[in-house]
Amino acid sequence: MSMPFYVSPEQLMKDRADYARKGIARGRSVVVLQYDDGIAFATENPSRALHKISEIYDRIAFAAVGKYNEFENLRVAGVRYADLRGYSYDRADVNARGLANAYAQTLGTVFTTESKPLEVELVVAEVGVTPETDQIYRLSYDGSVADEHGHVVMGGQAETLSVALGESWEPGMDLAGVVRLAVRVLGSTADGEDRTLSPQQLEVAVLDRTRPRRAFRRLPAPLLAELLGRDQAAGEADGRHGAAEDAAQELAERPVPGEPATTDAGADEATDEQV
Amino acid sequence: MSQDLPGRLPRSFTTPGTSSFLDFLATHDPSLLPHGRALPAGEAPALTAVPHATTIVALTYDGGMVMAGDRRATAGSMIASRHIEKVFPADEYSAIGIAGTAGLALELVRLFQLELEHYEKIEGTLLSLDGKANRLATMVRGSLGLAMQGLAVVPLFGGYDLQREKGRIFSFDVTGGRYEETEYHAVGSGSTFARGSLKKLWWPGMNAGDAVRTAVHALVDAADDDSATGGPDATRRIWPVVAVVSAAGYLRVEDHALSDVVTQIEGLRRAEDHGGVVR
Structure with a gap:
């Protein structure tokens, strides 16, 4: 008769944590930064359709790293949670704390029981x-x-990037400032050979507190190019505000209608990838 | 849902497949849906006492469409509200107006707005205008039971079609029939008079300003002959809700602009001493 091997609870949890950590570190990082008029999210993501940053509700957004199918499922659950709560009570009664708790319970339960x-x-x-x-x-x-508070880095080389971000980030930066900082940090590598990321490789979105109802807006590549381009053309000192004001202006204008739906080709490409 | 573990988001939240909030509610908690509720059988004679919303007009113009609604709700022969709003943005590029039982109609609008926003967030793209109209038709059909008990809700839907680049209008009946109107349409108790007015005042190729004026004119004509439709009230400064939907999105016409339009229409209609015709 064979006896099952004894595995101590400590070992079991450690193995699971290592497994999850490895999966998360394989993907690319997402950075989240506060700026004077809101919160900016940025990541390297060549796909226009498979997002890592999304809108949940009027003032709430979601960013994720790791396995696409798993966080996409959580994102949809979050949208359903927020919409149901807003429908049952009022739009003002949907907050990030409640959603974070619901996610935490779900992640915790899956971690220990599945x-x-x-x-x-x-x-x-x-x-x-x-x-x-x-x-x-x-x-x-x-x-x-x-x-x-201030800034967060998740996924990839999160710890190295977090140190780099901590050195340069300061409260009250404007949009152009944080976008440039985010792109510089995302392009940096451990061995010191920094890459320059083009707007087409980036997925950037903001929660803009000056917008009336739905605060979430994606920053399309042309706008990003403008935010980043002024940096090189006009230098640090005087380029800062011009670009930020232009961007704020463009944000205040009509939103671009939704992007085309996910194509099958795009989906096939990334199903097994850690995006 | 016996597999649900305490604390965890219920399975219905993480089940993939649907981008519709209504479908999600139907699996999660059907009692929250209007047609998930049971009503007592038979006729409901006391229900004439609940507020009813009245006249909505919509017309297309060159580059979009205009929808307008008066501000009166009636309960039997009483005026239930002078301020009710019956035209709403359904999303960035469409508008919905409602006639019928006010409570149910407002709930329909809320659910419809949420349905469109929910789809947009989950899919990352807007529904086509036809898709939106079909969705609304399904929702109206779902309330057929209520309609047969005298609690009908009849919406009027219109918007700017981003693919065809023009304004379009859809009308509905209580069985969920969906009909596209090419020029103009009106629903509610004053619709007969409003439609008669629009028939004479609408012309192809009008601009947004003409369309707003024509819509208000039609509402004034409806209020003239239908006691349940409220005309513009200059004393209390209550103006109709007028929405213009074009490539630039949903835009509500501001009160001071409407005040000018109303003054202009009043000027046209003022009776002359020498037996001038009052239109």
Whole structure:
């Protein structure tokens, strides 16, 4: 008669955590930064259709790294959660804290009870009336929640990038400033050979507190090029504000209608990838 | 849902497949849907006492469409509200107006707005205008039981079609029939008079300003002959809700602009001493 091997709970949890951490570190990083008029999200993502950054509700956005199918499922659940809550009560009663709790419970339950933990790390962010009332929650694969301020990096070489970001980020930066910082940090590598990311390789979105109802807007490549391009052309000192104002102007204009639906070709490409 | 673990988001939240909020509600909690509720059988004579919303007009113009609604709700022969709004943005590029039982109609609007936004967030793209109209038809059909008990809701839907680059209007009946109107349409108690007015005042190739004026004129004509339709009220400064939907999106016409339009229409209609014709 064969005896099952004894595995200590410590070992079991450690193995699961290692498994999840490895999966998450394989993908590319997402950075989340506060700026004077809101919260910016940026990542390297060549796909126009498979997003890592999305709108959840009027003032709430979602960013994720790890396995696409797993975080996409959580994103849809979050949209359903927020819409149901807004329908049952009022739009003002939907907040990031409630959603972060629901995600944390889900991630925690899956981590302890199911055979495989979810290989994802999430940020749920809500933009407030002032930068002080902004909320950024970072959720790990095991359900732990951290209330973050200022800036967050998840996935990839998160720790190295986080140090680089911490050195340059300061409160009250404008949009052009944080976008440039984010792109510089995303392009940096551990061995010091920095890459320059083009707007086409980037997925950038903002929660803009100055917008009336739905604060979430994606920054399309031309606008990004403008935000980044002024940097090189006009130098640090005087280029800063011009670009930010232009971008704010363009943001205030009519939104671009939704992008074309996910094509099958695009979906096939990335199904097995860690995006 | 016996597999649900405590604390975890219920399975219905993480089940993939549908981009529709209504379909999600139907699996998660059908009692929240209008047609998920049971009503007592038989006729409901006391229900004439609930507020009813009245006249909505819509017309296309060169580059979009205009929808307008008066501000009156009636309960039997009483005026239930002078301020009710019956024309709403369905999303960035479409508008919905409602006539019929006000409570149910407002719930329909709320669900419809949410349905479109939910789809947009999940799919990352807007529904086509036909898609939106079909969705609304399904929702109206779902309330057929209520309609047969005297609680009918009849919406009027219109918007700017981003593919065809023009304004379009759709009317509905209580059985969920969907009909595209090419020029203009009106629903509600004053619709007969409004439609008669539009028939004479609408012309192809009008611009947005003409269309707004024509819509208000049609509402004034409806209010003239239908007691349940409220005309513009200059004393209380209550103006109709007028929405212009074009390539630039949904735009509500501001009160001071409407005030000018109303003054202009009043000037046209003012009776002359020497037996001038009052239109």
